[in-house]
Amino acid sequence: MSAPAVITDPASVKADYRAAKADLLPRFKAASRVESLMQTLSRTTDDALRRAWLVCELPDSAALVAVGGYGRGELAPFSDIDILVLLPDDAPSELDARIERFIGMAWDLGLELGSSVRTAAQCIEEAGNDVTVRTSLLEARRITGSTALFQDFVLRFNDALDPRAFFQAKVLEMRQRHAKFQDTPYSLEPNIKESPGGLRDLQLILWIARAAGFGRSWKELDERGLITAREARELRRNEAFLKMLRARLHVIAGRRQDVLVFDLQTAAAESFGYSATQARRASEQLMRRYYWAAKAVTQLATILIQNIEAQLFPRTSGITRVLSDRFVEKQGMIEIASDDVFERAPTAILEAFLLYEMTPGTKGLSARTLRALYNAREIMDSRWRRDPENRRLFIEILKQPQGITHALRLMNQTSVLGRYLLNFRRIVGQMQHDLYHVYTVDQHILMVLRNLRRFALAEHAHEYPFCSQLMANFERQWVLYVAALFHDIAKGRGGDHSTLGMADARRFCRDHGMAADDGALVVWLVQHHLTMSQVAQKQDTSDPEVIKQFAELVGDERRLTALYLLTVADIRGTSPKVWNTWKGKLLEDLYRMTLAVLGGARPDEHSEIKTRKEEALALLRLETVPENAHRALWDELDVGYFLRHDAADIAWQTRVLHRHVRTEAPIVRARPSPIGEALQVLVYVPDRSDLFAGICSYFDRNSLSVLDARVSTTRHGYALDNFIVARTDDDVQYRDIANLVEQQLATRLSSDTPLPEPSKGRLSRLSRTFPITPRVDLRADERGQYYILSVSANDRPGLLYSIARVLAEHRIGVHAARINTLGERVEDVFLLDGRGLSDNRLQIQLETELLRAIAV
Structure with a gap:
């Protein structure tokens, strides 16, 4: 395009530029190479800016200079347009108004403009102070205006440029x-x-x-x-x-x-x-x-x-x-x-x-x-892979103390x-569409291996002290690194990647001459690398039978320790959002309880309850609670309560409630969670069918995400519920909001306000792109006392309340809840009061309504 000799109409400049760009854009999408189109767009932009320069009557003594990517003469369709208005040292001040008009006109053209107005001396000074400015000016290209001024600037800039300092x-x-x-x-x-x-x-x-x-x-x-x-x-x-x-x-x-x-x-x-x-x-x-x-x-x-x-x-x-x-x-x-x-x-x-x-x-x-x-x-090639010396060297690489x-x-x-x-080559660049991995499979595997290595290095012992302690005492740590390399190596092949990966791991261990027990451990870890997190996050680990079955699966302490270390490293290697201290506690508790069973301890709930009560009483004495003040509350609590709460929580709740055992007014207490960045909320109130839904409604409306819920009903009909909640914003101070939560939630529970309609919170961009099929599964537990409700869905604001409201409408009590958020996906498990749920028609109706509630 060539500019007319005299331009006085800004509208024609704008119309011509936009028409030329509109003609170019579809060609970018169809072209097999775009370099020439990027240069054409750059020239089109040059022409529009030259015409605007003339419209605004800027003097020949100044120069308009393209810098940055625009200076290279390459423009992607919607790139920023970086320009420099280069002024002579004696530029008159009345130029300011014309320059402002020019920049305004450039914006009106639709250009995302990045502009600066400087003399050559000012450019050199700024470039000396800021490497970003230095880089941008390195690609300076004159568009219009004084050639002599621009050439003087280039000479002075090149003289001032130190290639070594710029490189560094x-x-x-x-x-x-x-x-x-x-x-x-x-x-x-x-x-x-x-x-x-x-x-x-x-x-x-x-x-x-x-x-x-x-x-x-x-x-x-x-x-x-x-x-x-x-x-x-x-x-x-x-x-x-x-x-x-x-x-x-x-x-x-x-x-x-x-x-x-x-x-x-x-x-x-x-x-x-x-x-x-x-x-x-x-x-x-x-x-x-x-x-x-x-x-x-x-x-x-x-x-x-x-x-x-x-x-x-x-x-x-x-x-x-x-x-x-x-x-x-x-x-x-x-x-x-x-x-x-x-x-x-x-x-x-x-x-x-x-x-x-x-x-x-x-x-x-x-x-x-x-x-x-x-x-x-x-x-x-295959011959190189089979070479015994290469196999020895690869194992030696895994055995080194550093690097x-x-x-x-x-x-x-x-x-x-x-x-x-x-098979590792097959997963290089292999994407994962499970809503909580943020890395490709190969990068995730190397992140997991990195996490295991950090457990082994003294300089990282402060991050996860318990893992570091276990790793320090683990024989042949390199065996865990082999398991890390193979735990997800079969992803993307179709079928169960744990099962398929076992065959790869078994072949590797055999080919590399690993000892039989080490090879068996690697294969077992690949097979069960997801098991510990599933048990800790989805099953009721307060049930001794759950711990007993998990201990039988594990078999011995070395396997338990290996699986625990791999599980922590694996979860931490998925995404920064997935791991939290609460999940860490669930896994550590499961490890310690299983270790006790493997060590010969019988999973006896009576002895466990006795121990917790004694520890709680010791803590109460330290806080000067009267000797027998706990009895009024404890006499109303069942075995399940003492199994689901540790001694510290029992002591805190007892100290708060021992004077209010038969109160009619709701008691709500909140404190920063002893575990991680969260808020622990205690609710004590006469029970009713919509209570859990009402509490979830409050949390939803105040942007508090429920990490864990432990729901108990006393013998005299009171709900004693404990929640761990967190805000998504990082700068929240939980100590500062504790009193507000106490007051607002108590007021909400005192009112007879009906449950509000659930808010249909928007799905995140990631969940909209990769929606998962909502799943609801309702089945009786082995004893027939409770029903287990499992819900899998894309996470969104208001989801937990939507579930709780359906349960409330059917007067179904929630006995316990495991809220498990995996990035953009939830895997929640609820233990429901079984009365009435034996009716098949009610089960079908409930599942149907829940599916409708969690769908978007």
Whole structure:
């Protein structure tokens, strides 16, 4: 497009620009390459800004400069437009009004503008203080205005630019950026631009290369010898894919959208021609391609950055020390002694990672070593996998006292881990659509292994002291690492991944010569890695029979300890949202109770109750509660109450209630939970059928999420209910809201206000994208005294109250509740009063109404 000689009509500028952009946008979605379209959009934007510059009568002495990505001449459909109005040192102050008009007109065009107004001297000063400004100005490009002023700025900027300082600042910035994404490209909703392996990593390399004068393109870096021709082709190919994916995401979203969120993944996949198959969704196929591209970018970027660093910071010292006849340490990196070492001795591939662990002070593998690994992929074949020396080396890698997590992550990044364990290769980039995992399967497995390693390291003992204590006394800790590698390795194949994974684990243990008892433990852990969390979170662990059955399944202390450690590491490795201190307590309590049974203790509820009562009385005496004051309350409590509460809770509730055993007014007391960041709420009031629903209604309306509910009914007809609740906002101070909860909930329970209609809280974006089929299961327990109601559904505000209200309408009492939230999914279990529920028609009606209540 070319601008008319004289432009006086802002409306025509706006109309022309919007028409040109509207013509371009559909082409982004259909094009097989988008670089030329990005350049066309940049030129179109240039033209509109030139015309606006003329409309606003800005002087020839100033210059309009594109900076940042716009300065490169590349614009994704809805990218920000970063500009600099460059002024001469003697610019008159009356220019301010014209510049404001120009910027306003640019916004009116529909441009997401990022603007600055500076002289050349001010630009140099700002660039010296802020590496982000320095980076943006590095790609400055004149759009219109004074050529001489712009060239003077470029000369002064280049003279002031220190390539070494710029390199160090950008690498530090990259590390900080990667840390925000847990140093992995394998997030289920990656940021195409900012995540490790994304476009920003590629841009960073070109920035530092450009600042150092090494080149402005992959071709120029190839010509300079910083990368090979093959690596340059790989970089261009993956860059083109990432740019195309980002551009299509913008068009699909109709706005700037760099995060590949779940609800846009299917549309993005279809734009690439992917379609769902019986085995995989279209989105999974696209994401697999994205992860492999990000992985390649990560590998090649590491090589390039090291090579640029070597040229910017040449060191006179060469080899620090010789590590073996195949490897040396050079400038803190493990380096191959010759380029063909892996071809001559394929076992050296795993030896490199073992040396990385065993050599203190090393920072990683050198660019030369990484390049050789990248080119040695064809060597890692079935013969290589079967080599006894490789099998020995792999086990040695797992046995080292330091560096295991770093070594395995690096093995995955360089594709060595997937080449050695072929079934691991199948789950690299494998997505998980279960609403609580936030990582791909391979990344989750490595997170679980990392968590186990942290239990074994003294510097992390403060995080989970009990786990660290158990790990310190566990023989052959590396056996647990094998179990971690295989616990989810069969996901995505169809069928039960625990059962399928057992076969993989059994084969590995046999092939690697593991002792029979260690191999049996690994296979058993893979089979039962979900069992302990299910028992702790879904079953009534106050029932001695539950503990007895779990102890029989476990069999011995070593298995119990191994399963406990793997379970904690597994839950913590799913998502930061899934683990909480309350779940930790449930698992630890189950461990301790099971250990006692394995040690010969009989699961005798009478002796357990006696012990808890004695401990509670000791605590009451410390708080100067009169000697026999507890009797009035305790005489009204059944065995179940004492089994469901520990001594500390019994003492607290007794201290609060012993003077009010027959009160007519509701008693509500709240305190910060002794376990984790939550609020413990005690409710004592004459029982009624809608009580549980009324309490849940209050919590729902005040954005308090119920983590646990322990409901008891006294012999004289009072409800004694204990709740653990939490707010979703992180900055809440539970001590500050305790009094408010006490007053408001007591007032609510004193009124005769009918139960409100449940609020149909909106599902989260993730739950809307991956809805699960609601499930309700109602069945009598083994003794026929109670009914167990299991509910599985997408989580949403008001869900628990919706369930409780249906139960209240049918006058069904809740005896206990296990509220189990797994990210965006709930798996709740209720123990219901069995009176009346033996009627089959009522059961069907109840299940139907509950399904209707939990559906969205």
